Amino acid sequence: MNTDWKNFEPVLIPNIKDLYKIDVYEKNGGYEQLKKVFKDKKHTPESLVNEVKAANIRGRGGAGFNAGLKWSFMPKPDGGPRYIAANGDESEPGTFKDRVIFERNPHLFIEGSILAGFAMDITAVYVYIRGEYRDQINMMQKAIDDAYAKGYLGKNILKSGFDLEMYVHSGAGAYICGEESSLMESLEGKRGYPRVKPPFPAQKGLWGRPTTINNIETLANVPLVVKNGADWYTSIGAKTHPGPVLYGISGHVNRPGVYEYPTGMLITDLINDVCKGVRGGKKVKAVIPGGSSTPPLRGDSLDGVRMDADSLRTAGSMMGTAGMIVMDEDTDIVDVIWRISHFYHHESCGQCTPCRDGTGFLEKTLIKIKDGEGEMRDLDILLDLCTQMEGRTICALADAAAWPVRYAVERFREDFEKRVKKTVYAVA
Numbered sequence: 001m002n003t004d005w006k007n008f009e010p011v012l013i014p015n016i017k018d019l020y021k022i023d024v025y026e027k028n029g030g031y032e033q034l035k036k037v038f039k040d041k042k043h044t045p046e047s048l049v050n051e052v053k054a055a056n057i058r059g060r061g062g063a064g065f066n067a068g069l070k071w072s073f074m075p076k077p078d079g080g081p082r083y084i085a086a087n088g089d090e091s092e093p094g095t096f097k098d099r100v101i102f103e104r105n106p107h108l109f110i111e112g113s114i115l116a117g118f119a120m121d122i123t124a125v126y127v128y129i130r131g132e133y134r135d136q137i138n139m140m141q142k143a144i145d146d147a148y149a150k151g152y153l154g155k156n157i158l159k160s161g162f163d164l165e166m167y168v169h170s171g172a173g174a175y176i177c178g179e180e181s182s183l184m185e186s187l188e189g190k191r192g193y194p195r196v197k198p199p200f201p202a203q204k205g206l207w208g209r210p211t212t213i214n215n216i217e218t219l220a221n222v223p224l225v226v227k228n229g230a231d232w233y234t235s236i237g238a239k240t241h242p243g244p245v246l247y248g249i250s251g252h253v254n255r256p257g258v259y260e261y262p263t264g265m266l267i268t269d270l271i272n273d274v275c276k277g278v279r280g281g282k283k284v285k286a287v288i289p290g291g292s293s294t295p296p297l298r299g300d301s302l303d304g305v306r307m308d309a310d311s312l313r314t315a316g317s318m319m320g321t322a323g324m325i326v327m328d329e330d331t332d333i334v335d336v337i338w339r340i341s342h343f344y345h346h347e348s349c350g351q352c353t354p355c356r357d358g359t360g361f362l363e364k365t366l367i368k369i370k371d372g373e374g375e376m377r378d379l380d381i382l383l384d385l386c387t388q389m390e391g392r393t394i395c396a397l398a399d400a401a402a403w404p405v406r407y408a409v410e411r412f413r414e415d416f417e418k419r420v421k422k423t424v425y426a427v428a
């Protein structure tokens with residue numbers, strides 16, 4: 001593990017003025033990897049897939065799946081169209097890091113997508129961007145237009161014989177459209193209902209054709225791997241979850257923001273050093289490590305916990321999107337969990353009963369507790385509801401709704417108990 005963050009030089013968002021402009025990107029080595037692959041024949045599609053697989057870029061959209069392994073699931077080309085859906089829906093509370101790529105280094109993502117396109121013999125890349133990111137959508141469109149003008153996109157890219165189109169698609173405010181199969185439905189012009197899997201997108205994706213869905217940050221890592229090799233990439237950060245990562249840190253810290261450092265950083269270093277501590281010198285009560293769906297950790301359980309999949313699993317949470325929410329000692333956890341539940345209830349697409357009704361019951365029960373109308377047995381009802389929701393639905397939104405509630409009730413039980421009316425029932 002190499003988590004020497006103090007000497008780490010950012011590579012996803014290097015500190016270069018106006019890097020979002022194509023000329024500046026090119027002057028700083030941009031699109032060189034594409035030239036090496038197309039002109040110098042540095043890689044074949046197969047060797048590219050293998051290099052990315054060996055680098056073990058774990059998906060930055062939440063699930064942490066090895067990107068190269070996912071690419072290898074694509075069937076052999078049959079002459080028909082094949083797609084990448086680049087996921088920039090970024091609608092989970094606490095997650096705001098792809099936005100920085102759109103704003104600061106869009107061409108790194110575009111170059112990564114073209115390399116991924118070549119590796120999988122892709123026809124078109126659809127860049128699905130959260131609808132509220134209006135400025136970022138315009139910025140991405142401009143970056144794509146510039147890449148077309150320079151011959152990096154379109155027909156016969158750099159005279160290689162390889163064609164690739166890239167389109168921006170705006171979301172319309174639904175969190176569920178970030179779920180990969182729902183995203184494809186939305187791209188096809190339908191209501192964003194998640195699909196039952198299997199079939200998986202590699203077999204039957206967009207318009208029934210082979211499709212790979214990757215997060216924006218995941219694809220932005222690809223040129224770095226092609227440039228420096230898988231060994232370089234795996235030498236950064238945590239052994240089983242390597243590479244640079246964009247930590248999006250919000251909440252009660254003195255310096256919230258998006259920071260690029262190696263994976264595997266201590267949560268306490270991120271809070272105390274990178275973010276300059278908690279506001280007013282207060283103690284940390286809770287940390288949600290990777291977006292609102294990841295289980296909250298107690299502030300007094302953070303010692304030695306690192307931001308990588310293994311360390312967080314041991315601690316009882318998940319890396320998710322590395323969107324960390326820090327809450328100080330004055331935070332009302334019941335209120336926080338109610339607000340998170342409200343979000344998931346509102347965003348449930350309603351297809352599955354455990355999710356449609358479960359998110360509603362969770363919210364209703366939490367409102368009862370937060371308003372001082374709760375009973376002790378409501379805490380068990382909450383846990384029971386979570387059990388009825390977890391792993392029983394078409395997509396993972398139900399789990400995402402259940403986990404914060406389950407782990408908050410288990411880990412901050414005293415806060416919930418304090419709010420519960422101590423009602424004694426007469427037994428008839």
Ligand SMILES: Cc1cc2nc3c(=O)[nH]c(=O)nc-3n(C[C@H](O)[C@H](O)[C@H](O)COP(=O)(O)O)c2cc1C
Binds near residue numbers: 090092178213
């Ligand atoms: C309800 C829900 C919302 C999601 N939202 C996003 C999102 O906004 N962005 C994203 O990249 N992945 C999101 N995901 C995960 C995607 O389904 C998918 O795993 C991911 O885009 C794959 O890319 P990766 O392997 O590069 O991480 C979401 C999943 C669920 C269940």
Ligand code: SF4
Binds near residue numbers: 395396
């Ligand atoms: S789990 Fe929820 S959001 Fe996902 S498909 Fe079922 S009802 Fe829709």
